[in-house]
Amino acid sequence: MALSAKLQIRQSQSLVMTPQLLQSIRLLQYSNTELQAFVDSQMECNPLLAQGAAAGAEGSLPVADGALRTAVGQSAAATSPGGPAPAAAAPRRAAARGPSGDGDYSIDDLADRHISLHGHAMKEVADILGGGTGRKVGEALVEHLDESGYIRVSAETVAAGLGLRTGLVEDILTRLQAEVTPAGLFARDLAECLTLQLKRLNRFDPVIGIVLKNLDLLARRDFSALRRLTGEDEAELMEILAEIRGLDPKPGHAFDHDGSEAIVPDVFVTEAADGGWRVELNPDALPRVIVDNTYLAAVRGGTLTDEDVAFLGECQQSANWLVRSLDQRARTILKVATEIVRRQDGFLTRGVGGLRPMTLMSVAEAIGMHESTVSRVTSTKYIATPRGTFEMRFFFTVAIASADGGDPHSAESVKHRIKILIDAESVGNVMSDDDIAAILKKEGIDLARRTVAKYRESLGIPSSIQRRREMNARKLAS
Incomplete structure:
Protein backbone atom coordinates (compact mmCIF):
# COMPACT_ATOMS: atom_id res chain seq x y z
CA MET A 1 0.00 0.00 0.00
CA ALA A 2 1.52 3.30 -1.10
CA LEU A 3 1.82 6.16 1.38
CA SER A 4 1.10 9.70 0.25
CA ALA A 5 0.50 13.12 1.83
CA LYS A 6 -2.94 14.73 1.53
CA LEU A 7 -4.30 18.11 2.59
CA GLN A 8 -7.86 18.08 4.00
CA ILE A 9 -10.13 20.79 5.43
CA ARG A 10 -12.46 19.88 8.30
CA GLN A 11 -14.99 21.96 10.19
CA SER A 12 -15.77 21.17 13.84
CA GLN A 13 -17.17 22.82 16.94
CA SER A 14 -15.67 22.75 20.42
CA LEU A 15 -16.20 24.57 23.69
CA VAL A 16 -13.17 26.66 24.65
CA MET A 17 -12.94 27.81 28.27
CA THR A 18 -11.47 31.30 28.22
CA PRO A 19 -9.55 32.53 31.28
CA GLN A 20 -12.39 34.92 32.13
CA LEU A 21 -15.01 32.15 31.88
CA LEU A 22 -12.92 29.96 34.17
CA GLN A 23 -12.61 32.81 36.67
CA SER A 24 -16.37 33.44 36.54
CA ILE A 25 -16.92 29.81 37.46
CA ARG A 26 -14.48 30.12 40.36
CA LEU A 27 -16.33 33.21 41.64
CA LEU A 28 -19.41 31.07 42.21
CA GLN A 29 -17.49 28.81 44.57
CA TYR A 30 -15.78 31.57 46.55
CA SER A 31 -17.02 32.28 50.07
CA ASN A 32 -17.73 35.95 50.81
CA THR A 33 -14.32 36.27 52.49
CA GLU A 34 -12.50 34.75 49.52
CA LEU A 35 -14.56 36.87 47.13
CA GLN A 36 -13.68 40.09 48.96
CA ALA A 37 -9.98 39.16 48.88
CA PHE A 38 -10.20 38.55 45.13
CA VAL A 39 -12.02 41.85 44.52
CA ASP A 40 -9.43 43.71 46.60
CA SER A 41 -6.62 42.22 44.51
CA GLN A 42 -8.40 43.27 41.31
CA MET A 43 -8.87 46.81 42.57
CA GLU A 44 -5.18 47.08 43.39
CA CYS A 45 -4.11 46.38 39.80
CA ASN A 46 -7.00 48.03 37.92
CA PRO A 47 -7.27 51.84 38.26
CA LEU A 48 -10.77 51.87 36.73
CA LEU A 49 -12.28 49.86 39.58
CA ALA A 50 -13.65 51.75 42.56
CA GLN A 51 -15.58 50.89 45.68
CA GLY A 52 -19.10 52.15 46.38
CA ALA A 53 -21.67 53.92 44.23
CA ALA A 54 -20.84 57.10 42.34
CA ALA A 55 -22.51 59.34 39.79
CA GLY A 56 -21.95 58.25 36.21
CA ALA A 57 -20.62 54.88 37.37
CA GLU A 58 -21.35 51.64 35.62
CA GLY A 59 -22.23 48.74 37.87
CA SER A 60 -24.13 48.22 41.10
CA LEU A 61 -23.93 46.65 44.54
CA PRO A 62 -23.32 44.32 42.54
CA VAL A 63 -26.96 43.61 41.64
CA ALA A 64 -29.70 46.11 41.08
CA ASP A 65 -31.53 46.99 44.28
CA GLY A 66 -34.77 45.41 43.04
CA ALA A 67 -33.01 42.08 42.47
CA LEU A 68 -31.67 41.74 46.00
CA ARG A 69 -34.66 39.73 47.14
CA THR A 70 -37.41 37.34 46.10
CA ALA A 71 -40.63 36.18 47.70
CA VAL A 72 -41.70 32.58 48.25
CA GLY A 73 -45.36 31.86 48.90
CA GLN A 74 -46.52 28.94 50.98
CA SER A 75 -47.95 27.14 47.98
CA ALA A 76 -46.55 29.09 45.02
CA ALA A 77 -43.19 28.89 43.30
CA ALA A 78 -40.61 31.59 43.89
CA THR A 79 -40.93 34.83 42.02
CA SER A 80 -38.25 35.77 39.56
CA PRO A 81 -35.43 38.12 40.61
CA GLY A 82 -36.45 41.73 40.35
CA GLY A 83 -40.03 41.12 41.46
CA PRO A 84 -41.70 43.30 44.09
CA ALA A 85 -40.53 42.72 47.63
CA PRO A 86 -42.87 42.39 50.62
CA ALA A 87 -43.16 45.42 52.83
CA ALA A 88 -41.70 43.70 55.88
CA ALA A 89 -38.27 44.97 56.80
CA ALA A 90 -35.30 42.68 56.33
CA PRO A 91 -33.00 41.96 59.27
CA ARG A 92 -30.05 44.27 59.57
CA ARG A 93 -27.12 44.46 61.89
CA ALA A 94 -27.39 47.19 64.48
CA ALA A 95 -24.73 49.83 64.11
CA ALA A 96 -22.05 49.54 66.73
CA ARG A 97 -21.71 52.53 69.02
CA GLY A 98 -19.02 53.72 71.33
CA PRO A 99 -19.36 53.96 75.11
CA SER A 100 -20.27 57.64 74.85
CA GLY A 101 -23.36 56.79 72.80
CA ASP A 102 -22.54 59.25 70.01
CA GLY A 103 -21.24 56.61 67.60
CA ASP A 104 -17.57 57.62 67.97
CA TYR A 105 -14.87 55.22 69.14
CA SER A 106 -12.05 55.89 71.52
CA ILE A 107 -8.65 54.27 71.12
CA ASP A 108 -9.55 51.80 73.88
CA ASP A 109 -12.50 50.53 71.85
CA LEU A 110 -10.19 49.63 68.99
CA ALA A 111 -7.91 47.50 71.14
CA ASP A 112 -8.00 43.71 70.91
CA ARG A 113 -9.83 42.70 74.06
CA HIS A 114 -9.42 38.96 73.44
CA ILE A 115 -5.82 37.86 73.75
CA SER A 116 -4.64 34.90 71.73
CA PHE A 255 -8.44 32.10 73.92
CA ASP A 256 -8.71 33.48 70.41
CA HIS A 257 -6.91 31.66 67.64
CA ASP A 258 -5.47 33.14 64.48
CA GLY A 259 -7.60 32.46 61.42
CA SER A 260 -10.92 32.23 63.23
CA GLU A 261 -13.74 34.25 61.71
CA ALA A 262 -17.42 34.77 62.29
CA ILE A 263 -19.88 33.32 59.81
CA VAL A 264 -21.49 36.00 57.66
CA PRO A 265 -24.68 34.69 56.02
CA ASP A 266 -25.00 35.21 52.29
CA VAL A 267 -28.80 35.06 52.37
CA PHE A 268 -31.48 36.14 54.84
CA VAL A 269 -34.80 34.27 55.05
CA THR A 270 -37.58 36.06 56.92
CA GLU A 271 -41.30 35.49 57.28
CA ALA A 272 -43.37 37.65 54.93
CA ALA A 273 -46.62 39.40 55.81
CA ASP A 274 -48.62 37.04 53.56
CA GLY A 275 -47.43 33.95 55.45
CA GLY A 276 -44.77 33.03 52.90
CA TRP A 277 -41.04 33.60 53.02
CA ARG A 278 -38.85 36.42 51.81
CA VAL A 279 -35.41 35.49 50.50
CA GLU A 280 -32.94 38.36 50.45
CA LEU A 281 -29.23 38.68 49.73
CA ASN A 282 -27.10 40.05 52.55
CA PRO A 283 -25.73 43.40 51.34
CA ASP A 284 -22.81 43.10 53.77
CA ALA A 285 -21.62 40.00 51.89
CA LEU A 286 -21.71 41.69 48.46
CA PRO A 287 -18.60 43.59 47.34
CA ARG A 288 -19.47 47.12 46.19
CA VAL A 289 -17.61 47.49 42.91
CA ILE A 290 -18.12 50.06 40.14
CA VAL A 291 -16.37 51.09 36.94
CA ASP A 292 -15.23 54.71 37.35
CA ASN A 293 -16.19 56.11 33.96
CA THR A 294 -15.54 59.68 35.14
CA TYR A 295 -11.88 58.84 35.78
CA LEU A 296 -11.69 56.95 32.47
CA ALA A 297 -13.01 59.98 30.53
CA ALA A 298 -10.56 62.29 32.29
CA VAL A 299 -7.60 60.07 31.45
CA ARG A 300 -8.63 59.66 27.83
CA GLY A 301 -8.81 63.43 27.51
CA GLY A 302 -5.05 63.67 28.01
CA THR A 303 -2.12 62.72 25.84
CA LEU A 304 -1.79 58.94 25.59
CA THR A 305 0.61 56.64 23.84
CA ASP A 306 -0.54 53.54 21.99
CA GLU A 307 0.63 51.47 24.93
CA ASP A 308 -1.46 53.59 27.32
CA VAL A 309 -4.55 53.20 25.14
CA ALA A 310 -4.10 49.43 25.01
CA PHE A 311 -3.65 49.29 28.80
CA LEU A 312 -6.82 51.33 29.41
CA GLY A 313 -8.76 49.10 27.02
CA GLU A 314 -7.69 45.99 28.93
CA CYS A 315 -8.54 47.61 32.27
CA GLN A 316 -12.00 48.63 31.04
CA GLN A 317 -12.72 45.18 29.66
CA SER A 318 -11.55 43.52 32.87
CA ALA A 319 -13.54 45.93 35.06
CA ASN A 320 -16.75 45.45 33.06
CA TRP A 321 -16.30 41.69 33.24
CA LEU A 322 -15.87 41.79 37.02
CA VAL A 323 -19.02 43.86 37.56
CA ARG A 324 -21.06 41.57 35.31
CA SER A 325 -19.65 38.44 36.96
CA LEU A 326 -20.44 39.72 40.45
CA ASP A 327 -23.96 40.58 39.32
CA GLN A 328 -24.44 37.11 37.84
CA ARG A 329 -22.99 35.44 40.94
CA ALA A 330 -25.41 37.30 43.21
CA ARG A 331 -28.41 36.49 41.04
CA THR A 332 -27.42 32.82 40.88
CA ILE A 333 -27.07 32.57 44.67
CA LEU A 334 -30.48 34.21 45.10
CA LYS A 335 -32.06 31.87 42.57
CA VAL A 336 -30.68 28.73 44.22
CA ALA A 337 -31.52 29.94 47.74
CA THR A 338 -35.08 30.73 46.69
CA GLU A 339 -35.58 27.22 45.34
CA ILE A 340 -34.14 25.72 48.54
CA VAL A 341 -36.56 27.75 50.65
CA ARG A 342 -39.48 26.78 48.41
CA ARG A 343 -38.69 23.07 48.83
CA GLN A 344 -37.84 23.21 52.54
CA ASP A 345 -40.86 25.14 53.79
CA GLY A 346 -41.52 22.28 56.23
CA PHE A 347 -38.16 22.81 57.91
CA LEU A 348 -38.77 26.54 58.33
CA THR A 349 -42.19 25.93 59.90
CA ARG A 350 -41.64 22.70 61.90
CA GLY A 351 -37.89 22.28 62.31
CA VAL A 352 -35.62 19.36 61.43
CA GLY A 353 -38.55 16.96 61.46
CA GLY A 354 -39.96 18.78 58.44
CA LEU A 355 -36.76 18.56 56.37
CA ARG A 356 -37.46 16.95 52.99
CA PRO A 357 -35.06 14.91 50.82
CA MET A 358 -33.39 17.12 48.23
CA THR A 359 -30.55 16.60 45.76
CA LEU A 360 -28.39 18.93 43.73
CA MET A 361 -29.82 17.45 40.56
CA SER A 362 -33.44 18.13 41.54
CA VAL A 363 -32.68 21.78 42.33
CA ALA A 364 -30.64 22.18 39.14
CA GLU A 365 -33.47 20.84 37.00
CA ALA A 366 -36.03 23.09 38.71
CA ILE A 367 -34.10 26.31 38.08
CA GLY A 368 -32.63 25.37 34.69
CA MET A 369 -28.98 25.15 35.72
CA HIS A 370 -26.31 22.49 35.59
CA GLU A 371 -25.78 20.36 38.69
CA SER A 372 -22.13 21.45 38.94
CA THR A 373 -23.25 25.09 39.04
CA VAL A 374 -25.60 24.41 41.96
CA SER A 375 -22.79 22.52 43.68
CA ARG A 376 -20.47 25.52 43.38
CA VAL A 377 -23.13 27.96 44.54
CA THR A 378 -23.94 25.96 47.69
CA SER A 379 -20.29 25.51 48.69
CA THR A 380 -19.34 27.65 51.75
CA LYS A 381 -22.52 29.73 51.47
CA TYR A 382 -24.78 30.28 54.49
CA ILE A 383 -28.48 31.00 54.93
CA ALA A 384 -29.78 32.82 58.02
CA THR A 385 -33.27 31.54 58.83
CA PRO A 386 -35.64 32.02 61.79
CA ARG A 387 -34.34 28.62 63.00
CA GLY A 388 -30.67 29.54 62.84
CA THR A 389 -27.88 29.95 60.31
CA PHE A 390 -27.07 26.91 58.19
CA GLU A 391 -24.73 26.11 55.34
CA MET A 392 -26.67 25.62 52.11
CA ARG A 393 -25.37 22.05 51.89
CA PHE A 394 -27.25 21.25 55.12
CA PHE A 395 -30.55 21.27 53.23
CA PHE A 396 -29.42 18.60 50.76
CA THR A 397 -30.09 15.18 52.29
CA VAL A 398 -30.52 11.71 50.90
CA ALA A 399 -33.96 10.13 50.72
CA ILE A 400 -34.97 7.21 52.94
CA ALA A 401 -37.79 5.06 51.60
CA SER A 402 -41.11 5.04 53.37
CA ALA A 403 -42.25 1.69 54.76
CA ASP A 404 -45.86 2.30 53.74
CA GLY A 405 -45.15 3.59 50.25
CA GLY A 406 -45.64 7.27 51.16
CA ASP A 407 -43.30 10.20 50.66
CA PRO A 408 -39.62 9.50 51.42
CA HIS A 409 -37.94 10.89 54.52
CA SER A 410 -34.74 12.95 54.71
CA ALA A 411 -31.71 11.52 56.51
CA GLU A 412 -31.46 14.55 58.81
CA SER A 413 -35.08 14.27 59.96
CA VAL A 414 -34.56 10.55 60.66
CA LYS A 415 -31.44 11.32 62.73
CA HIS A 416 -33.47 13.87 64.65
CA ARG A 417 -36.16 11.25 65.34
CA ILE A 418 -33.54 8.74 66.57
CA LYS A 419 -32.18 11.35 68.99
CA ILE A 420 -35.66 12.07 70.33
CA LEU A 421 -36.30 8.35 70.94
CA ILE A 422 -33.00 7.92 72.82
CA ASP A 423 -33.49 11.10 74.87
CA ALA A 424 -36.79 9.65 76.10
CA GLU A 425 -35.16 6.48 77.49
CA SER A 426 -35.29 5.66 81.17
CA VAL A 427 -33.69 3.13 83.51
CA GLY A 428 -34.87 -0.32 82.49
CA ASN A 429 -36.12 0.96 79.12
CA VAL A 430 -33.00 1.39 77.00
CA MET A 431 -33.57 0.57 73.34
CA SER A 432 -31.17 -1.36 71.13
CA ASP A 433 -30.58 -0.41 67.50
CA ASP A 434 -32.99 -3.19 66.50
CA ASP A 435 -35.66 -1.74 68.79
CA ILE A 436 -35.21 1.71 67.26
CA ALA A 437 -35.38 0.29 63.74
CA ALA A 438 -38.64 -1.49 64.62
CA ILE A 439 -40.20 1.70 66.03
CA LEU A 440 -39.15 3.68 62.97
CA LYS A 441 -40.68 1.05 60.70
CA LYS A 442 -44.01 1.37 62.53
CA GLU A 443 -43.78 5.12 61.89
CA GLY A 444 -43.28 4.50 58.18
CA ILE A 445 -39.48 4.83 58.05
CA ASP A 446 -37.80 1.79 56.49
CA LEU A 447 -34.31 1.70 58.02
CA ALA A 448 -31.93 -1.21 58.59
CA ARG A 449 -30.34 -1.79 62.00
CA ARG A 450 -26.83 -1.03 60.70
CA THR A 451 -28.07 2.29 59.31
CA VAL A 452 -29.58 3.13 62.69
CA ALA A 453 -26.21 2.38 64.28
CA LYS A 454 -24.42 4.57 61.73
CA TYR A 455 -26.76 7.51 62.34
CA ARG A 456 -26.54 7.05 66.12
CA GLU A 457 -22.74 7.09 66.03
CA SER A 458 -22.74 10.19 63.81
CA LEU A 459 -24.76 11.93 66.54
CA GLY A 460 -22.14 10.96 69.14
CA ILE A 461 -24.57 8.71 71.04
CA PRO A 462 -23.06 5.61 72.70
CA SER A 463 -24.43 2.10 72.25
CA SER A 464 -27.37 0.75 74.26
CA ILE A 465 -24.99 -1.22 76.51
CA GLN A 466 -23.01 1.89 77.38
CA ARG A 467 -26.18 3.94 77.94
CA ARG A 468 -27.62 1.24 80.23
CA ARG A 469 -24.41 1.11 82.30
CA GLU A 470 -24.39 4.87 82.80
CA MET A 471 -28.08 4.98 83.77
CA ASN A 472 -27.64 2.20 86.31
CA ALA A 473 -24.61 3.94 87.79
CA ARG A 474 -26.53 7.18 88.08
CA LYS A 475 -29.39 5.37 89.79
CA LEU A 476 -26.99 3.89 92.35
CA ALA A 477 -25.36 7.29 92.94
CA SER A 478 -28.70 9.04 93.52
Missing part, protein backbone atom coordinates in the same frame (compact mmCIF):
# COMPACT_ATOMS: atom_id res chain seq x y z
CA LEU A 117 -3.38 31.69 73.31
CA HIS A 118 0.12 32.45 72.02
CA GLY A 119 0.09 35.97 73.50
CA HIS A 120 -1.23 34.78 76.87
CA ALA A 121 1.28 31.93 77.10
CA MET A 122 4.16 34.30 76.30
CA LYS A 123 3.08 36.62 79.14
CA GLU A 124 2.83 33.68 81.54
CA VAL A 125 6.33 32.52 80.57
CA ALA A 126 7.73 36.00 81.20
CA ASP A 127 6.02 36.26 84.62
CA ILE A 128 6.96 32.75 85.79
CA LEU A 129 10.46 32.30 84.35
CA GLY A 130 11.73 35.88 84.13
CA GLY A 131 14.66 36.13 81.74
CA GLY A 132 17.72 34.15 80.74
CA THR A 133 17.81 30.54 79.58
CA GLY A 134 14.57 29.61 81.33
CA ARG A 135 12.58 32.17 79.38
CA LYS A 136 14.24 31.08 76.14
CA VAL A 137 13.11 27.51 76.78
CA GLY A 138 9.62 28.62 77.80
CA GLU A 139 9.16 30.65 74.62
CA ALA A 140 10.28 27.66 72.57
CA LEU A 141 7.67 25.51 74.33
CA VAL A 142 4.98 28.11 73.59
CA GLU A 143 5.67 27.76 69.87
CA HIS A 144 4.67 24.10 70.11
CA LEU A 145 1.29 24.63 71.81
CA ASP A 146 -1.70 23.40 69.81
CA GLU A 147 -5.20 24.94 69.89
CA SER A 148 -6.13 22.92 72.98
CA GLY A 149 -3.11 24.21 74.90
CA TYR A 150 -1.21 20.90 74.77
CA ILE A 151 2.51 20.46 74.06
CA ARG A 152 2.85 18.22 71.02
CA VAL A 153 6.63 17.85 71.04
CA SER A 154 9.02 15.95 73.32
CA ALA A 155 11.44 17.60 75.71
CA GLU A 156 14.26 15.87 73.85
CA THR A 157 13.31 17.59 70.60
CA VAL A 158 13.16 21.04 72.22
CA ALA A 159 16.45 20.47 74.01
CA ALA A 160 18.15 19.37 70.82
CA GLY A 161 16.91 22.45 68.98
CA LEU A 162 18.27 24.77 71.70
CA GLY A 163 21.46 22.85 72.41
CA LEU A 164 20.50 22.28 76.05
CA ARG A 165 20.14 19.32 78.39
CA THR A 166 16.86 17.40 78.22
CA GLY A 167 16.62 17.46 82.03
CA LEU A 168 16.70 21.28 82.05
CA VAL A 169 13.83 21.48 79.54
CA GLU A 170 11.79 18.96 81.54
CA ASP A 171 12.34 20.94 84.76
CA ILE A 172 11.18 24.18 83.11
CA LEU A 173 8.13 22.43 81.61
CA THR A 174 7.22 21.03 85.04
CA ARG A 175 7.44 24.50 86.57
CA LEU A 176 5.24 25.98 83.88
CA GLN A 177 2.66 23.23 84.34
CA ALA A 178 2.57 23.88 88.08
CA GLU A 179 2.19 27.67 87.92
CA VAL A 180 0.64 28.65 84.61
CA THR A 181 -2.92 29.96 84.38
CA PRO A 182 -5.28 28.39 83.47
CA ALA A 183 -4.26 25.07 84.92
CA GLY A 184 -3.77 22.40 82.30
CA LEU A 185 -1.80 24.44 79.78
CA PHE A 186 1.44 22.80 78.61
CA ALA A 187 0.05 19.32 79.33
CA ARG A 188 1.25 16.53 77.02
CA ASP A 189 -2.06 14.66 76.85
CA LEU A 190 -5.60 14.67 78.22
CA ALA A 191 -4.80 12.61 81.32
CA GLU A 192 -1.97 14.96 82.31
CA CYS A 193 -4.15 18.01 81.64
CA LEU A 194 -6.85 16.75 84.01
CA THR A 195 -4.25 15.69 86.57
CA LEU A 196 -2.71 19.19 86.62
CA GLN A 197 -6.12 20.76 87.24
CA LEU A 198 -7.00 18.34 90.03
CA LYS A 199 -3.64 18.89 91.73
CA ARG A 200 -4.17 22.66 91.57
CA LEU A 201 -7.54 22.09 93.33
CA ASN A 202 -5.99 19.68 95.87
CA ARG A 203 -8.42 17.01 94.67
CA PHE A 204 -5.95 14.53 93.19
CA ASP A 205 -5.64 11.17 94.95
CA PRO A 206 -4.50 7.64 93.95
CA VAL A 207 -8.03 6.52 93.04
CA ILE A 208 -8.59 9.41 90.64
CA GLY A 209 -5.09 8.75 89.31
CA ILE A 210 -6.09 5.19 88.38
CA VAL A 211 -9.24 6.43 86.66
CA LEU A 212 -7.26 9.00 84.66
CA LYS A 213 -4.84 6.31 83.54
CA ASN A 214 -7.82 4.33 82.21
CA LEU A 215 -9.83 7.03 80.46
CA ASP A 216 -10.65 4.55 77.70
CA LEU A 217 -12.64 2.48 80.22
CA LEU A 218 -14.39 5.62 81.42
CA ALA A 219 -15.30 6.57 77.86
CA ARG A 220 -16.85 3.12 77.35
CA ARG A 221 -18.72 3.37 80.68
CA ASP A 222 -17.07 0.11 81.73
CA PHE A 223 -17.65 0.65 85.44
CA SER A 224 -17.18 -3.04 86.22
CA ALA A 225 -13.53 -2.89 85.12
CA LEU A 226 -13.01 0.41 86.95
CA ARG A 227 -14.45 -1.09 90.14
CA ARG A 228 -11.96 -3.94 89.96
CA LEU A 229 -9.05 -1.54 89.39
CA THR A 230 -9.97 1.05 92.04
CA GLY A 231 -11.86 -1.02 94.62
CA GLU A 232 -14.58 1.66 94.72
CA ASP A 233 -18.29 1.07 94.25
CA GLU A 234 -20.30 2.60 91.41
CA ALA A 235 -21.56 5.47 93.55
CA GLU A 236 -18.00 6.59 94.29
CA LEU A 237 -17.06 6.19 90.64
CA MET A 238 -19.99 8.40 89.63
CA GLU A 239 -18.73 11.11 92.01
CA ILE A 240 -15.30 10.86 90.40
CA LEU A 241 -16.89 11.05 86.94
CA ALA A 242 -18.84 14.16 87.95
CA GLU A 243 -15.66 15.79 89.23
CA ILE A 244 -13.78 15.00 86.02
CA ARG A 245 -16.63 16.39 83.94
CA GLY A 246 -16.27 19.68 85.80
CA LEU A 247 -12.71 20.10 84.50
CA ASP A 248 -11.63 21.75 81.24
CA PRO A 249 -10.17 19.17 78.83
CA LYS A 250 -9.04 21.89 76.37
CA PRO A 251 -7.91 24.98 78.32
CA GLY A 252 -6.45 26.55 75.18
CA HIS A 253 -9.92 26.99 73.67
CA ALA A 254 -10.62 29.85 76.07
